[in-house]
Amino acid sequence: MTDFADETQMLLARLHEVERQRDAAEADRQMLLARLGRSSLSEPVIGAERGLRHVMARVEQVARSDATVLILGETGSGKEVIARTIHERSRRHQASFIRVNCGAVPPELIDSELFGHEKGSFTGAAGLRRGWFERADGGTLFLDEIGELAPAVQVRLLRVLQDHVVQRVGGERDIPVDVRVIAATHRDLPAMVQQGRFREDLWYRLAVFPVILPPLRERLEDIPDLARHFVQRAARRLGVPVPPLHEQDIERLRAYRWPGNVRELGAVLERAVILGEGRRLELEAALGGGHAGHDAGAPASAVAPAEDRIAALDEVIAAHLRRALHATRGRIDGPRGAAHLLGLHASTLRAKLRKYGIEPRAFRR
Numbered sequence: 001m002t003d004f005a006d007e008t009q010m011l012l013a014r015l016h017e018v019e020r021q022r023d024a025a026e027a028d029r030q031m032l033l034a035r036l037g038r039s040s041l042s043e044p045v046i047g048a049e050r051g052l053r054h055v056m057a058r059v060e061q062v063a064r065s066d067a068t069v070l071i072l073g074e075t076g077s078g079k080e081v082i083a084r085t086i087h088e089r090s091r092r093h094q095a096s097f098i099r100v101n102c103g104a105v106p107p108e109l110i111d112s113e114l115f116g117h118e119k120g121s122f123t124g125a126a127g128l129r130r131g132w133f134e135r136a137d138g139g140t141l142f143l144d145e146i147g148e149l150a151p152a153v154q155v156r157l158l159r160v161l162q163d164h165v166v167q168r169v170g171g172e173r174d175i176p177v178d179v180r181v182i183a184a185t186h187r188d189l190p191a192m193v194q195q196g197r198f199r200e201d202l203w204y205r206l207a208v209f210p211v212i213l214p215p216l217r218e219r220l221e222d223i224p225d226l227a228r229h230f231v232q233r234a235a236r237r238l239g240v241p242v243p244p245l246h247e248q249d250i251e252r253l254r255a256y257r258w259p260g261n262v263r264e265l266g267a268v269l270e271r272a273v274i275l276g277e278g279r280r281l282e283l284e285a286a287l288g289g290g291h292a293g294h295d296a297g298a299p300a301s302a303v304a305p306a307e308d309r310i311a312a313l314d315e316v317i318a319a320h321l322r323r324a325l326h327a328t329r330g331r332i333d334g335p336r337g338a339a340h341l342l343g344l345h346a347s348t349l350r351a352k353l354r355k356y357g358i359e360p361r362a363f364r365r
């Protein structure tokens with residue numbers, strides 16, 4: 001009987017511990033999602049049944065194969081979202097998806113980044129480095145801004161695509177790699193081929209299955225769903241109530257040209273939520289107080305008048321504090337508290353909350 005009681009106690013204690021860990025993990029998960037402004041790990045493709053339905057049909061056709069895909073679309077139109085969707089719907093979904101922005105890597109490092117290098121192969125190559133192809137083995141490598149690759153690298157990339165082997169810089173051995181390549185660019189690659197700036201043989205190898213992503217101004221039917229998504233995401237991130245989105249707001253958004261596409265729409269709406277502090281959507285101010293005309297070519301953020309930005313500073317700070325409290329559920333002290341998250345002393349944070357009239361208890365759920 002005593003043994004039985006002891007064992008029960010022990011099991012109950014373990015159960016308590018497991019549940020405590022589960023609650024702590026769930027709190028971490030919620031905090032990370034709130035900081036990302038998402039409700040789950042994978043992002044939904046908004047417009048999949050409307051403006052992107054032809055794109056999604058292409059995605060479905062190609063996802064299950066291992067074919068190389070080339071995604072063409074203006075900047076901010078969602079090329080990475082589509083590349084991830086293809087990966088998530090492919091047989092490789094449990095392996096890694098690695099994105100390399102070819103335009104952001106300095107030319108002298110691109111070979112070593114993509115293909116790796118052997119120890120001592122050049123000055124600064126202190127140790128062996130596996131390149132992105134080796135790291136993505138079994139998964140998908142997303143080569144963004146492929147149009148920025150120098151001709152010499154284009155030759156080496158073509159070889160990997162054809163032979164499925166890489167050679168590290170300074171190495172002689174062929175290393176087999178099993179990688180699906182998805183490439184993307186906002187450039188006019190066929191024009192670059194004609195001008196001799198992009199290799200024709202690589203173009204043919206990449207363009208096995210092109211997916212053309214229309215710019216946002218050509219799929220205005222997606223604006224209401226995208227706008228709702230971005231307003232909710234911004235409110236969640238900032239820890240403020242979701243402000244109403246009126247029909248005239250949608251009409252205003254539909255009238256703008258969106259040179260920065262979906263990314264710009266998300267940024268404008270986040271700004272509109274910040275400026276309205278969750279009570280309303282300050283769309284005109286976010287779009288530049290009327291300076292962004294219906295055909296304005298510049299991104300809205302670049303045309304916002306200076307006084308708007310200055311007036312908004314206090315609101316931005318208050319919204320940021322609310323966001324931290326939301327993420328920590330009103331907790332201020334300790335390693336999981338808002339003060340730690342914001343890099344402030346708890347007493348400083350409390351003073352700021354008093355200044356802005358923010359009540360931490362309101363964030364305890």
Ligand SMILES: Nc1ncnc2c1ncn2[C@@H]1O[C@H](COP(=O)(O)OP(=O)(O)OP(=O)(O)O)[C@@H](O)[C@H]1O
Pocket residue numbers: 043044045046047052073074075076077078079080081082144186262263266
């Ligand atoms: N259909 C969509 N549904 C939801 N979010 C989207 C959609 N399209 C784009 N976004 C969001 O818009 C932003 C820009 O998208 P993404 O990075 O995929 O664009 P891109 O075309 O790859 O941009 P770049 O040309 O700068 O590399 C991201 O925050 C992304 O989550």
